[in-house]
Amino acid sequence: MSNLVESGTPVRMQNTSGVVRLGPCNLIGVLVNSTTGGTITLYDEVSATGTPVLNAVSTTASTFKEMPISFAKGIYLTKGGTLDCTFFVAY
Numbered sequence: 001m002s003n004l005v006e007s008g009t010p011v012r013m014q015n016t017s018g019v020v021r022l023g024p025c026n027l028i029g030v031l032v033n034s035t036t037g038g039t040i041t042l043y044d045e046v047s048a049t050g051t052p053v054l055n056a057v058s059t060t061a062s063t064f065k066e067m068p069i070s071f072a073k074g075i076y077l078t079k080g081g082t083l084d085c086t087f088f089v090a091y
Contacts, residue, residue: 008088013077015084019046020075025091027075029066032059038083042069043076052078059083 008028011020020042030040042054053069075089 008090011087011089013079013083013085013087015079015082017048017078018076020077020087021071021089021091022046022074023091024073025071025075025089027067027069027071028088028090029064029068030059030088031064031086032061033084033086035059035061035081035083035085037081038085039080040083040085041078041080042067043078044071044073045076046074047076048078056080059085 013020038059039056040054040059041052041056043050044053054067
């Protein structure tokens with residue numbers, strides 16, 4: 001039996017940093033809708049504090065990146081560049 005989660009709730013983040021999800025959750029991945037030099041930094045927090053779980057990952061428009069990561073406190077996104085993306089989160 002697998003613990004792999006294959007579906008989740010979409011959360012769109014358009015050109016903004018901020019909370020993707022409050023509370024424990026699993027990130028499945030992110031769909032990059034559009035970008036101009038966009039990067040993704042994720043924290044297991046409700047703000048951009050502490051050590052990033054994922055630091056300054058480059059993005060490419062019209063791609064889905066699998067990111068099977070569990071978060072205990074929540075997901076906070078700090079974006080670089082211009083970035084419109086949709087996170088898929090299971091909780």
